[in-house]
Amino acid sequence: MHVAYRPFYDETHTAPNGLLLISLSNNAIEWVLFANCVWCFVRYNIDIMTSRPSGSRIKNETPFILKVLRRNVSIVAFLVVAMSGMIAVYWYFNPNPASVEAVTGAVAAESRDFFDPDAPLAPILKPVKPVPVTQRTQQSPPPLRIGLIAGHRGNDSGTECEDGLTEVEITSDLVEKLATVLRESGIRIDSLDEFDPRLNNYFATALMSIHVDSCDYVNDLATGFKISGSPYTDSSQFSICVQQAYVEATNLPYHPNSITPHMADYHAFREISPGTPALIIEVGFLHLDRDRLVNDSEDVVNGLADGILCYLEEVR
């Protein structure tokens, strides 16, 4: 039964679609089966009548079709009843053309906004408005991670003053304060010893090693800081950021021309993973800059923190 497909035969929707094809093919198959049944029925009766001997109670002058109907009256009655039922059901469920047009027209109007206007339309299409899709696979930047080496910690005392003040006391204190400041900014900090085992293939956003210059009095110019960047990974931007921020925070002079081989070929540069920018900074001289480093280190810590934050802004 194909009453449900009736709307697709409407001449305004002549383009083929899935339901129409199914409907047509169903009809074709049924007609073939029906024709086959009729042909079998007729052949059966022809065979019977042609084999019947003369003198039958059915007179020979009776038309052939009446003979057949009379002989198969029960089958004929069944077919009449069945076809009447089918026709009744067909007309009962068949929607009137006006409502079909209203339904298909409304869907077509909506669908044309989103689909090809020339495409075949059918009421089974439910138009879905386009929705912006959030990019879920967007690459997020890796978490920020900074390594801080407290110079000489875990190994030796470093520079030592006559009164017993050591470089490692200063560097340990500075790293602790610097780590606190940076962690407050949400940055992961690794506080590392001078020869920390973690330095082997260490990978981070950047690595800074903090040292202090000699406690011996050289002359009145022995004040200020020095920076040496890793020769293995481009660390120039990191060095520039720290240098500028440190000058701004401390007003200490920068000594670019007194980098020692020990700084230029710093052991950690060779140990860490390629791709981790690194620098070593001598934050001041323990003799002339002592008070600033020991008693008033806030500017020093802020200068180093600002330099690191500057670099993180650059690479972000």
Ligand SMILES: [Zn+2]
């Ligand atoms: Zn040192």
